[in-house]
Amino acid sequence: MIRAGQWRWNLKTRYGLEIRAATSGDAQGLCELLQTAGHAVSPRAMAERLDALRQEPGAALIAAEWGPPSGLVVIHWYRTLDADQPTAQIATLLVGSDERRRGIGRLLLKAASQAARVAGCGTLQLLATPDASALHAFCLATGFSEDGPRFVRPLRKRTDLQPQ
Numbered sequence: 001m002i003r004a005g006q007w008r009w010n011l012k013t014r015y016g017l018e019i020r021a022a023t024s025g026d027a028q029g030l031c032e033l034l035q036t037a038g039h040a041v042s043p044r045a046m047a048e049r050l051d052a053l054r055q056e057p058g059a060a061l062i063a064a065e066w067g068p069p070s071g072l073v074v075i076h077w078y079r080t081l082d083a084d085q086p087t088a089q090i091a092t093l094l095v096g097s098d099e100r101r102r103g104i105g106r107l108l109l110k111a112a113s114q115a116a117r118v119a120g121c122g123t124l125q126l127l128a129t130p131d132a133s134a135l136h137a138f139c140l141a142t143g144f145s146e147d148g149p150r151f152v153r154p155l156r157k158r159t160d161l162q163p164q
Contacts, residue, residue, distance in 0.1 A: 017065050018064050027050060029069045030069055030072060033069055033072060034072075034094070058088075060074045061074075076088070084122070086122070112124070125152050126150060
């Protein structure tokens with residue numbers, strides 16, 4: 001099983017945006033980003049949490065340009081009894097309010113999907129509360145289908161799937 005600390009991926013777009021693994025050096029900027037969503041975390045606690053996440057099966061990826069992170073996705077993968085491959089679940093997907101509608105969420109989702117595929121996952125899930133209409137619209141626009149309180153998206157093309 002690939003852990004966050006073992007996985008390396010870096011994407012630079014033509015717009016100067018970089019998608020990369022979060023490090024403890026990003027703690028202050030991530031605290032500011034989370035504060036905009038109503039989650040107060042100290043930089044020290046954030047650095048400790050990022051270090052702990054690197055020991056778990058998953059990844060914390062950020063979108064950054066020239067300043068603090070403008071977006072974050074945290075993804076975990078785990079085994080279930082109802083699937084042969086691990087399931088990946090997005091625990092956090094956040095883009096700064098001033099940075100939305102620029103494709104950053106889609107790039108973070110693409111990076112998270114790639115990390116999950118590399119880890120051998122077959123499905124990507126995202127839980128959403130019923131009152132998160134913008135998130136619901138984003139999920140549907142990016143290939144997820146609704147499955148109760150969660151959105152689900154296969155990580156492999158239908159032609160790549162083997163018969164069960």
